[in-house]
Amino acid sequence: MSATPDTIIGIDLGTTYSLVAVPGPGGPRVLRDASGDARLPSVVTLRPTAGAGLQVEVGWAARSGIVQSAGASVHSVKRLIGRSLSDVQAELPFLAYPVAAGPRDTLQVRLAGRDFTPQELSAFVLRALRERAIAALGHDVRRAVITVPAYFDDVQRQATRQAAELAGLDVVRIINEPTAAALAYGIGLRAKDRGRPHTVVVYDLGGGTFDVSVLRIDGDVFEVLSTAGDTHLGGDDFDLLLMKRLAGDDAASLAAGGVDAAQRAALRQAAESAKVRLSEADEAEVEFSLPGAGLTRKRVRRAELEALCAPLIDRTLAHCDAALRDAGIVVAELDEVVLVGGSTRMPLVRRRVEQHFGRRPCTALNPDEVVALGAAMQAAVLSGGSTDLLLLDVTPLSLGIETMGGAVGKLILRNTTIPCRAVESFTTFVDGQTAILVRVLQGERELAADCRELARFELRGIPPMPAGIPKVEVEFLIDANGILNVAARELRSGQSAGVQVLPNRGLTDDEVRRAVVESQQHAAADALTHRLIDLCNQVDFDTQKAEQMLARHGDRLPREERARIEREMAALRTRAAEARRDPRQTDADALHRALTDFGHGTLTLAEIGIREALAEATK
Amino acid sequence: MSASQSDVPSAGACSACGAAVGGSLRCASCGALLPADESDAFSLLGVAPVFDLAADDLRRCWLARVRQVHPDRARSDEERMRSQRLAALLNDAYTALQDPISRADRLLNRSGGPDASIERGMDPLLLAESLEIREALSEAVSPESAATIRSDLAARLEEALIKVAEGARALPGDAEHRVALRRELNGATLLLRLMSQTEGGQERDVRHA
Numbered sequence: 001m002s003a004t005p006d007t008i009i010g011i012d013l014g015t016t017y018s019l020v021a022v023p024g025p026g027g028p029r030v031l032r033d034a035s036g037d038a039r040l041p042s043v044v045t046l047r048p049t050a051g052a053g054l055q056v057e058v059g060w061a062a063r064s065g066i067v068q069s070a071g072a073s074v075h076s077v078k079r080l081i082g083r084s085l086s087d088v089q090a091e092l093p094f095l096a097y098p099v100a101a102g103p104r105d106t107l108q109v110r111l112a113g114r115d116f117t118p119q120e121l122s123a124f125v126l127r128a129l130r131e132r133a134i135a136a137l138g139h140d141v142r143r144a145v146i147t148v149p150a151y152f153d154d155v156q157r158q159a160t161r162q163a164a165e166l167a168g169l170d171v172v173r174i175i176n177e178p179t180a181a182a183l184a185y186g187i188g189l190r191a192k193d194r195g196r197p198h199t200v201v202v203y204d205l206g207g208g209t210f211d212v213s214v215l216r217i218d219g220d221v222f223e224v225l226s227t228a229g230d231t232h233l234g235g236d237d238f239d240l241l242l243m244k245r246l247a248g249d250d251a252a253s254l255a256a257g258g259v260d261a262a263q264r265a266a267l268r269q270a271a272e273s274a275k276v277r278l279s280e281a282d283e284a285e286v287e288f289s290l291p292g293a294g295l296t297r298k299r300v301r302r303a304e305l306e307a308l309c310a311p312l313i314d315r316t317l318a319h320c321d322a323a324l325r326d327a328g329i330v331v332a333e334l335d336e337v338v339l340v341g342g343s344t345r346m347p348l349v350r351r352r353v354e355q356h357f358g359r360r361p362c363t364a365l366n367p368d369e370v371v372a373l374g375a376a377m378q379a380a381v382l383s384g385g386s387t388d389l390l391l392l393d394v395t396p397l398s399l400g401i402e403t404m405g406g407a408v409g410k411l412i413l414r415n416t417t418i419p420c421r422a423v424e425s426f427t428t429f430v431d432g433q434t435a436i437l438v439r440v441l442q443g444e445r446e447l448a449a450d451c452r453e454l455a456r457f458e459l460r461g462i463p464p465m466p467a468g469i470p471k472v473e474v475e476f477l478i479d480a481n482g483i484l485n486v487a488a489r490e491l492r493s494g495q496s497a498g499v500q501v502l503p504n505r506g507l508t509d510d511e512v513r514r515a516v517v518e519s520q521q522h523a524a525a526d527a528l529t530h531r532l533i534d535l536c537n538q539v540d541f542d543t544q545k546a547e548q549m550l551a552r553h554g555d556r557l558p559r560e561e562r563a564r565i566e567r568e569m570a571a572l573r574t575r576a577a578e579a580r581r582d583p584r585q586t587d588a589d590a591l592h593r594a595l596t597d598f599g600h601g602t603l604t605l606a607e608i609g610i611r612e613a614l615a616e617a618t619k
Numbered sequence: 620m621s622a623s624q625s626d627v628p629s630a631g632a633c634s635a636c637g638a639a640v641g642g643s644l645r646c647a648s649c650g651a652l653l654p655a656d657e658s659d660a661f662s663l664l665g666v667a668p669v670f671d672l673a674a675d676d677l678r679r680c681w682l683a684r685v686r687q688v689h690p691d692r693a694r695s696d697e698e699r700m701r702s703q704r705l706a707a708l709l710n711d712a713y714t715a716l717q718d719p720i721s722r723a724d725r726l727l728n729r730s731g732g733p734d735a736s737i738e739r740g741m742d743p744l745l746l747a748e749s750l751e752i753r754e755a756l757s758e759a760v761s762p763e764s765a766a767t768i769r770s771d772l773a774a775r776l777e778e779a780l781i782k783v784a785e786g787a788r789a790l791p792g793d794a795e796h797r798v799a800l801r802r803e804l805n806g807a808t809l810l811l812r813l814m815s816q817t818e819g820g821q822e823r824d825v826r827h828a
Binding site: 221391420 | 682685686689690691703704706707708710711713714
């Protein structure tokens with residue numbers, strides 16, 4: 001067991017599910033809960049407790065209680081992160097929680113009598129993943145590689161990083177989800193056909209976002225040629241369409257907010273479950289209730305769902321064409337099309353993708369887990385573990401500044417390899433002017449008003465000179481995370497470091513720091529119980545596994561060793577049971593040590609198991 | 620693209636890659652990032668300053684250099700900032716040298732030729748014709764007439780690129796030659812811009828250097 005105390009973990013923070021994976025000597029592995037599921041539902045329930053505390057529930061428990069705790073639960077926070085209220089207006093009536101405007105174009109969710117930023121809410125999910133990793137690794141975890149949709153803009157990336165900070169994680173690298181998936185798949189591709197470059201399309205349709213990336217994989221080099229997508233197109237949108245269909249005549253009142261939160265949550269759940277069942281069956285029955293109508297039971301046919309979703313699939317395929325065009329690749333040149341994301345389980349998606357690219361898409365890896373695995377592989381690179389991998393990604397959107405008359409002067413074109421930079425000079429219009437306002441925009445449209453404003457930077461501290469004389473050189477650098485860094489210097493006066501760059505959009509660092517302190521106060525008590533729950537689950541999982549192995553290969557061990565393992569297994573289970581009964585009296589660290597020792601004590605057994613499995617596989 | 624032409628003189632100097640032209644960007648023994656001439660795309664990438672560069676060689680040199688400086692390998696925050704910048708410069712240099720027009724532009728600047736901001740002239744005939752083409756473009760209603768203009772432009776551009784290539788191969792030459800090459804480059808750039816206007820208004824902005 002490699003217990004390097006500075007493991008970097010890989011996190012896939014998803015709209016619907018989130019996962020965590022860790023690098024290991026035999027390659028990355030996803031961390032599972034006691035029932036063997038790697039997915040942690042990205043659902044958070046918050047209830048005020050006596051005092052000023054909060055009771056936090058994350059994951060399956062929060063998800064299964066989403067109807068009863070409507071108004072106290074949030075889901076799909078990823079669709080809100082780094083967005084403003086106007087960005088998400090259309091879907092607000094369908095969310096089972098209230099959203100309001102926050103400072104400087106941010107938005108907030110009101111829960112348990114408090115306003116939460118999307119960053120804080122995502123942090124609860126990230127903290128749960130971090131705890132899972134701590135329990136599995138047996139030491140603290142401080143650093144992570146985190147994935148985001150390739151089409152996330154700068155603000156959304158920054159917000160994701162802030163969320164991780166709130167969860168006590170230093171984000172050493174942000175990578176794009178389709179790129180992470182390609183990393184996980186790429187290993188297989190390289191093994192299959194070394195020496196020849198492969199051109200691969202990754203079609204990534206998740207719970208809330210769609211991305212497509214075209215990559216060239218050449219030995220150890222993963223080069224993204226282009227990417228396109230929509231950060232508001234995913235399984236959630238299929239659910240919304242089905243919700244409206246199910247609501248029938250009541251759809252208007254649903255959209256107008258005339259349906260209470262619990263009913264909305266129930267309808268949403270009914271729609272989602274019908275959608276999932278329709279991937280296997282031709283017909284599904286759903287039950288839900290709406291005001292004045294009592295309990296309604298309806299049948300939905302797969303063809304109905306497919307007709308509803310077809311226009312959305314068309315949109316994803318149009319993005320695919322755009323990405324291929326930007327990459328300068330035609331369909332015939334492709335070596336592989338890879339499907340990623342839970343929504344690619346829909347038969348309609350598989351059929352349409354196959355038709356579009358004229359080949360059967362590759363689905364060898366679990367579409368839910370592949371992104372987290374790729375993140376952990378990049379984490380291994382950053383820990384210095386495997387240094388031969390080279391990842392070259394692109395910026396998904398063009399970067400520009402507002403010029404005279406509200407037009408956009410593009411500085412960096414979309415699909416430029418990152419890191420990339422551009423330098424632009426600014427001057428003053430008035431004698432003695434000491435500050436210049438610069439609007440930085442991201443997007444493909446020609447007018448500033450149609451693009452996303454990333455930042456309004458104020459260049460301050462320009463020495464007073466006649467108009468037009470100062471020459472402020474501004475360097476825009478998009479780093480390997482796809483995040484913009486701006487530096488400015490005034491050339492005429494020689495005050496190279498004198499110009500300050502003040503951003504004024506999104507949350508400031510101070511606001512984030514304040515939130516860190518607050519959330520830590522709330523979380524201190526919760527974290528302990530949370531860690532114990534994860535530890536106990538791990539005990540269940542590990543002991544169960546050891547038991548199976550003993551049954552299968554126990555006869556290969558000396559009798560004393562077998563007896564020792566059985567003894568330790570029983571002791572560990574007793575400790576976990578005690579911890580569950582009385583979490584406040586339990587020493588989590590001690591339990592942790594016991595679990596790690598158990599792992600060491602069963603190494604020989606595990607090795608026998610692995611050898612057997614390998615022999616079985618190569619037979 | 621003309622970079623795939625086969626008469627490659629010395630880009631091969633880098634195919635050993637560790638011993639690239641202009642040396643490595645990272646010290647082989649201590650691992651420190653070394654200072655680089657940021658203004659010269661050729662020495663940044665470690666390729667010979669010639670017009671005929673094979674696309675494969677250029678790509679190999681770029682990847683080798685990016686591998687040396689990639690921020691994922693940085694050992695401190697300060698080094699990460701420096702390597703981000705250096706990686707950005709390498710990517711920019713690679714993009715520039717892939718394109719024959721900007722490759723010739725960089726070569727010309729390197730040979731002490733006039734910058735595009737100083738020598739703005741071009742073949743007067745082309746300038747006059749470009750006004751006519753622009754007019755025809757705005758009046759072209761049928762897809763057929765637009766396609767005719769397009770293929771006419773493509774032929775002209777090809778011709779202009781051949782002249783640019785000839786001029787760039789003959790660098791440094793004398794001052795007169797360098798001015799003539801700048802004017803050829805200005806003409807090619809204009810044709811390129813007209814071409815992009817035929818592609819449904821999706822004009823690719825000229826990159827800021």
